[in-house]
Amino acid sequence: xxEQYVAAVDQGTNSSRCILFDRRGRLVSVAQREHRQLFxxxxxxxxxxxxxxxxxxxxxxxxxRQIGAAPSQVVAIGITNQRETSLLWDRRTGRPIGHAVVWxxxxxxxxxxxxxxxxxxxxxxxxxxxxxxxxxxxxxIKWMLDHTPGLRxxxxxxxxxxxxxxxxxxxxxxGGANGGLHATDVTxxxxxxxxxxxxxxWDDRLLEAFDVPRAILPEIRPSSGxxxxxxxVLPGVxxxxxxxxxxxxxxxxxxxxxGEAKCTYGTGSFLLLHTGQEIVRSKHGMLxxxxxxxxxxxxxxxxxxxxxxxxxxxxxxxxxLGMIHTAAEIETxxxxxEDNGGAYIVPAFSGLFAPHWxxxxxxxxxxxxxxxTKGHLARxxxxxxxxxxxxxxxxxxxxxxxxxxxxxVDGGMTANNxxxxxxxxxxxxxxxxxxxTETVSxxxxxxxxxxxxxxxxxxxxxxxxxxxxxWMPHMDPARRATEYANWQAAVQRTFNWIRTEDxxx
Amino acid sequence: MPGTVQSIERAAAVLRLLAAxxxxxxxxxxxxxxxxxxxxxxxxxxxLHQVGFVEQDRSGAHYHLSDAFxxxxxxxxDPNELRSRAINWADSLASRSGxxxxxxRLVEGKVEVVHHVFRPDDSDQDLDVxxxxxxxxxxxxxxxxxxxxxxxxxxLEAYTTRTITDPVKLGEExxxxxSRGWATEFEEHTVELGSIAAPIRGLGGLVVGAVGLxxxxxxxxxxxxxxRADLVTMVRATADAIARDLRDDT
Ligand SMILES: Nc1ncnc2c1ncn2[C@@H]1O[C@H](COP(=O)(O)OP(=O)(O)OP(=O)(O)O)[C@@H](O)[C@H]1O
Ligand SMILES: [Mg+2]
Numbered sequence: 146x147x148e149q150y151v152a153a154v155d156q157g158t159n160s161s162r163c164i165l166f167d168r169r170g171r172l173v174s175v176a177q178r179e180h181r182q183l184f185x186x187x188x189x190x191x192x193x194x195x196x197x198x199x200x201x202x203x204x205x206x207x208x209x210r211q212i213g214a215a216p217s218q219v220v221a222i223g224i225t226n227q228r229e230t231s232l233l234w235d236r237r238t239g240r241p242i243g244h245a246v247v248w249x250x251x252x253x254x255x256x257x258x259x260x261x262x263x264x265x266x267x268x269x270x271x272x273x274x275x276x277x278x279x280x281x282x283x284x285x286i287k288w289m290l291d292h293t294p295g296l297r298x299x300x301x302x303x304x305x306x307x308x309x310x311x312x313x314x315x316x317x318x319x320g321g322a323n324g325g326l327h328a329t330d331v332t333x334x335x336x337x338x339x340x341x342x343x344x345x346x347w348d349d350r351l352l353e354a355f356d357v358p359r360a361i362l363p364e365i366r367p368s369s370g371x372x373x374x375x376x377x378v379l380p381g382v383x384x385x386x387x388x389x390x391x392x393x394x395x396x397x398x399x400x401x402x403x404g405e406a407k408c409t410y411g412t413g414s415f416l417l418l419h420t421g422q423e424i425v426r427s428k429h430g431m432l433x434x435x436x437x438x439x440x441x442x443x444x445x446x447x448x449x450x451x452x453x454x455x456x457x458x459x460x461x462x463x464x465x466l467g468m469i470h471t472a473a474e475i476e477t478x479x480x481x482x483e484d485n486g487g488a489y490i491v492p493a494f495s496g497l498f499a500p501h502w503x504x505x506x507x508x509x510x511x512x513x514x515x516x517x518t519k520g521h522l523a524r525x526x527x528x529x530x531x532x533x534x535x536x537x538x539x540x541x542x543x544x545x546x547x548x549x550x551x552x553x554v555d556g557g558m559t560a561n562n563x564x565x566x567x568x569x570x571x572x573x574x575x576x577x578x579x580x581x582t583e584t585v586s587x588x589x590x591x592x593x594x595x596x597x598x599x600x601x602x603x604x605x606x607x608x609x610x611x612x613x614x615x616w617m618p619h620m621d622p623a624r625r626a627t628e629y630a631n632w633q634a635a636v637q638r639t640f641n642w643i644r645t646e647d648x649x650x
Numbered sequence: 651m652p653g654t655v656q657s658i659e660r661a662a663a664v665l666r667l668l669a670a671x672x673x674x675x676x677x678x679x680x681x682x683x684x685x686x687x688x689x690x691x692x693x694x695x696x697x698l699h700q701v702g703f704v705e706q707d708r709s710g711a712h713y714h715l716s717d718a719f720x721x722x723x724x725x726x727x728d729p730n731e732l733r734s735r736a737i738n739w740a741d742s743l744a745s746r747s748g749x750x751x752x753x754x755r756l757v758e759g760k761v762e763v764v765h766h767v768f769r770p771d772d773s774d775q776d777l778d779v780x781x782x783x784x785x786x787x788x789x790x791x792x793x794x795x796x797x798x799x800x801x802x803x804x805x806l807e808a809y810t811t812r813t814i815t816d817p818v819k820l821g822e823e824x825x826x827x828x829s830r831g832w833a834t835e836f837e838e839h840t841v842e843l844g845s846i847a848a849p850i851r852g853l854g855g856l857v858v859g860a861v862g863l864x865x866x867x868x869x870x871x872x873x874x875x876x877x878r879a880d881l882v883t884m885v886r887a888t889a890d891a892i893a894r895d896l897r898d899d900t
């Protein structure tokens with residue numbers, strides 16, 4: 146019998162990928178296509194959802210062709226996606242209403258401040274586990290409905306559908322306007338601010354607070370479980386899973402038990418700690434989120450520390466400043482100097498996420514002197530990811546009461562040895578990279594393969610996990626303390642940059 | 651007598667014009683100057699861009715010579731970029747073969763380890779990225795040395811009794827590597843260890859490094875002490891996959 150594979154579709158912020166995995170969880174082929182980042186105004190970030198679907202429809206067959214396989218050798222599709230990016234589309238035509246509004250977009254600044262009112266940003270945290278910030282979908286949906294004439298009325302009449310990217314893909318994979326399935330999963334729904342974190346259902350109190358008509362919302366399903374059989378691109382293949390990229394990475398790192406954690410280093414970076422079936426409320430700026438739900442089993446939860454700008458700071462260094470040609474070259478440039486020379490870059494491009502949650506913060510380069518060269522700035526760019534991780538780990542340790550002893554990492558930035566060593570030094574723990582850095586895709590494949598019986602159980606998946614690399618801490622504790630203190634001082638300087646009167650609607 | 655290649659003549663003309671235009675030139679400027687159709691100029695520019703000789707400004711409207719063009723003798727592929735491109739495939743090779751995987755490139759007559767993947771048995775291992783290996787005594791080294799005549803080491807130090815120390819024998823061995831497309835090592839660097847490596851070819855066929863696996867002789871070789879054919883196939887497929895990624899986009 147011909148070898149069988151699971152296809153993971155990773156619809157990310159910058160690109161869409163399709164990766165095939167074999168039964169041992171080994172990557173066998175990859176096809177990838179970038180899509181355009183649209184910046185119509187400062188602080189606004191959009192994607193063209195039709196372009197994204199076209200890309201997905203190309204990378205899936207390309208990945209299969211790469212190894213000369215037949216589509217029938219694919220037993221399931223697992224979908225994973227950039228989270229919180231929000232799209233409205235026309236139920237009848239299947240066409241998007243405008244562009245998708247991306248998770249980094251800050252146009253809802255003002256709206257979020259208004260909604261917080263006197264109750265503060267944690268007004269809805271009991272219900273949904275999340276603070277009010279520009280990051281999540283609900284304020285964005287409200288903004289879209291309020292800023293397109295007649296759209297709210299159409300939404301109320303049931304003519305408009307809302308979805309994050311996995312919903313858009315599932316709908317298109319299953320025929321779009323011709324009978325497409327309108328569904329999401331618990332992990333993606335847990336990022337909207339509209340789902341009740343305990344009941345895992347849309348909550349009327351939240352819908353009312355954000356003025357979101359129930360008619361536009363997709364059905365919430367478990368993350369792992371057959372959603373439907375595809376009719377487009379891979380007709381006849383079952384969609385076995387959908388989950389947000391960070392939750393997928395947690396799954397791909399086989400963090401199946403309470404206390405297990407991982408950090409994924411991509412465009413942004415996200416540390417997730419599995420908390421079992423318990424809903425843990427953070428006192429230190431972590432988010433409460435759904436980790437995954439397998440079939441009709443109870444859901445697992447996680448605490449999350451989100452860093453908005455990590456790999457994208459490297460991209461800015463490359464494209465915005467033109468200092469390097471490829472992201473990886475930053476390591477070469479950084480190695481031309483011994484240290485950061487006293488410079489710190491705090492990339493509060495869209496405010497600061499965890500653990501600060503300051504939407505009004507904006508980035509700074511602190512400690513600039515005439516001594517600073519490109520090399521020092523390259524170091525500062527990489528170190529910014531390290532310091533942000535340390536802040537998040539500190540907060541996570543404070544919440545969980547146990548100190549992390551090793552950090553499991555994955556994502557594109559783990560190819561950077563200088564950064565990985567800096568992380569180990571700064572956190573004073575081992576940093577461990579598994580055999581698959583594309584852990585987001587692996588997790589989606591695992592969840593889909595489980596749903597169709599390609600893999601029998603979680604234990605089997607655990608035995609696929611192997612260490613591919615490891616970095617040990619060496620930094621002198623006094624130096625670590627000074628560096629961290631400098632960083633914290635730099636962070637203070639980002640606060641209160643945007644004053645309310647500057648904001649435009 | 652073989653003819654000349656027209657597209658190279660045109661590319662040379664484009665390069666001359668760009669070199670003389672500090673503010674860069676657009677596709678139309680070049681087309682007008684050379685009497686060529688826009689699509690032709692566009693194809694030439696895209697290729698020159700891909701090989702790293704020209705760059706586009708932020709708007710994408712103007713092209714100019716890249717600084718890399720003035721430094722053609724230097725390695726054109728950043729080692730960290732090579733690691734980024736290799737990482738998925740090197741991981742896959744390690745988990746498929748069960749052995750240690752390394753990616754290396756030639757720097758000043760030595761093989762620099764650019765990437766290292768642990769043997770997937772979760773035993774204690776240390777990353778040796780950045781360390782160097784002797785090219786004549788390792789499969790990784792022979793896989794790059796075979797394609798770089800300027801880099802032959804002058805003294806061939808012995809690491810074991812099996813290390814090739816005779817330049818003539820090394821020359822023959824490298825010719826074999828070229829004809830087969832892959833290199834081997836049999837206790838030439840470390841007793842009881844064997845290795846298989848293949849060259850990674852970037853744009854235009856340039857060898858930019860090599861990828862290989864290393865393990866105990868009894869796992870790397872069959873009962874007749876020949877390097878296992880299935881492992882050779884895996885290593886070569888890995889080198890090809892990395893090469894495809896390198897050529898795909900930039
Ligand atoms: N060697 C490197 N050193 C530093 N940063 C790197 C390196 N390689 C990649 N990056 C950064 O990592 C990010 C890409 O990693 P990855 O593909 O995992 O990101 P991602 O978040 O999954 O992408 P997407 O946004 O499409 O989901 C980019 O932001 C890039 O700048
Ligand atoms: Mg991603």
